[in-house]
Amino acid sequence: MRQFFPVEDLARDERFVQTNMAERMKDARTVNDVGSSRKSRGKSMRLTPDRHDASDGARSLMHGIMVGEIQALEGAGRTAHDFAVGDGTGDTIPFELKLDMARQAWDEARHVEISAKLSDWMGTELGQFAENTVLFEAACSNDPILRLAGVNRALEGLAIDVFTQMKEFGDLAGDPYLEFCEDWMLADEVTHVKMGSDWLRKVTEHDPDRRAKALEFQQVVDKLFSFGGARGETEESPIGLARRFRELAGFTDDEVDQISQMDHDALEERKAAVRAYRDKAGVGSVPG
Amino acid sequence: MSDVTTAETSAKITVDPDHFTFVHYEPGRIVDVVSELAGLLGVGNPVHVVVDETTPAAKLSAEVDGTSSDARITVHAESGALDDFQRLTHFGVDNARQSLGRMLLRARDRMRADFADAPADLELSLQQNAAWDAYCAGRLARAGVPMSEQRWRYNYRNRFGFSDAVDADFDRLWAADDLGWHDLGAG
Numbered sequence A: 001m002r003q004f005f006p007v008e009d010l011a012r013d014e015r016f017v018q019t020n021m022a023e024r025m026k027d028a029r030t031v032n033d034v035g036s037s038r039k040s041r042g043k044s045m046r047l048t049p050d051r052h053d054a055s056d057g058a059r060s061l062m063h064g065i066m067v068g069e070i071q072a073l074e075g076a077g078r079t080a081h082d083f084a085v086g087d088g089t090g091d092t093i094p095f096e097l098k099l100d101m102a103r104q105a106w107d108e109a110r111h112v113e114i115s116a117k118l119s120d121w122m123g124t125e126l127g128q129f130a131e132n133t134v135l136f137e138a139a140c141s142n143d144p145i146l147r148l149a150g151v152n153r154a155l156e157g158l159a160i161d162v163f164t165q166m167k168e169f170g171d172l173a174g175d176p177y178l179e180f181c182e183d184w185m186l187a188d189e190v191t192h193v194k195m196g197s198d199w200l201r202k203v204t205e206h207d208p209d210r211r212a213k214a215l216e217f218q219q220v221v222d223k224l225f226s227f228g229g230a231r232g233e234t235e236e237s238p239i240g241l242a243r244r245f246r247e248l249a250g251f252t253d254d255e256v257d258q259i260s261q262m263d264h265d266a267l268e269e270r271k272a273a274v275r276a277y278r279d280k281a282g283v284g285s286v287p288g
Numbered sequence B: 001m002s003d004v005t006t007a008e009t010s011a012k013i014t015v016d017p018d019h020f021t022f023v024h025y026e027p028g029r030i031v032d033v034v035s036e037l038a039g040l041l042g043v044g045n046p047v048h049v050v051v052d053e054t055t056p057a058a059k060l061s062a063e064v065d066g067t068s069s070d071a072r073i074t075v076h077a078e079s080g081a082l083d084d085f086q087r088l089t090h091f092g093v094d095n096a097r098q099s100l101g102r103m104l105l106r107a108r109d110r111m112r113a114d115f116a117d118a119p120a121d122l123e124l125s126l127q128q129n130a131a132w133d134a135y136c137a138g139r140l141a142r143a144g145v146p147m148s149e150q151r152w153r154y155n156y157r158n159r160f161g162f163s164d165a166v167d168a169d170f171d172r173l174w175a176a177d178d179l180g181w182h183d184l185g186a187g
Helices: A021-025 A054-082 A095-121 A134-138 A144-173 A176-203 A208-225 A243-248 A253-281 B027-041 B093-110 B126-143 B149-160 B164-175
Strands: B002-005 B012-016 B047-052 B060-064 B073-078 B087-091
Touching: A054 A095, A054 A134, A054 A144, A054 B149, A095 A176, A095 B149, A134 A144, A134 A208, A144 A176, A144 A208, A144 A243, A176 A208, A176 A243, A208 A253, A243 A253, B012 B027, B027 B047, B027 B093, B060 B093, B073 B093, B093 B126, B126 B149, B126 B164, B149 B164
Parallel strands: B012 B047, B047 B073
Antiparallel strands: B002 B012, B060 B073
């Protein structure tokens, strides 16, 4: 079987249209208050049922979760297969790490099924929204430890935040299926992040340079997903930062603070970029 | 401002702005969709569509300045209501049909005497919006515009609760063709 599979070769049927972060960043629109535009969501962007576009927002996010689960399955499967068994140095990974990746692939396959059924329940067709392939891109590194940092720590960490938000959404809306399913998947995600945290420390125990490089890669991925402040601790971000579950997954307080600061900086960067674009376009206030 | 009287309907249809900066829309395509819908739904009034292209949110509202056949309908649409979900910032004909079709039906409803008590669109509660959307979406589906019944059922459940009784209310609204404001049952 082929090793090291590029993102361009992911198998999808004709229902799916793929996109990436570069495309997403080209969209100069924003729902954030940048001081010169009337916005329909007001100050709070948090995805809760009292937002006017709550149902469609939840549907879009659930579709994003589903395609993310497909890519997480593909990523964990690749990591289980791409590297030879060894002591973790060079291009090898310990056999027990392979077992953890196989277990994660099993979990993700279950999550794909759950998310597809939830999408159906919410009135969404598979492929209705664009699929951002950034998660699998983070799983394409040649260094297995960078994959653990990028996928298990950064992206599965984001999954903790997203599932916590969706669980709360289901709870507030009184949707029994959404709340229940998100709670169970959240438990798995905490485990996946913990596996990433544990293996990262174990494999790099005697290689501080490699550990530093992996943590740096994690920050790059975290920052990508902080794009526009989509996640953050203020009400301006649709997704909150789930501190408690991140602690359970092996993040230190300092690490969570660092992510929170990165989210805040990303939000401010996005707002500054939007202001600059609006100035350049000569858009002062909304028409009508 | 794009200003067109189309062959499909005698309605005068205008779009603001006439040039888009943040999104890849062409006013003519919006005019085409409104024209097609107006013909399909029997709306002969002049229609003015105002698009806020600076936000990807999808808030919609409609107002009509009278009850006669020449009263002007104004639709305000945030650009997310017209986007192609698979290619954001590009015009999505299906999404636009569903969004603008609902607004044309609302405007048509407002011209009826038994909708005189309906609050302005931007003053509607989330529940009132959900009930009216269900009523409009069902009629659009029967008029031939592809609509996901489950999408609107989910929205209705989010506003009224997840129960068999709520589902029965939704079914009534989805199947109805001739309701007044107070028949929507959302206060």
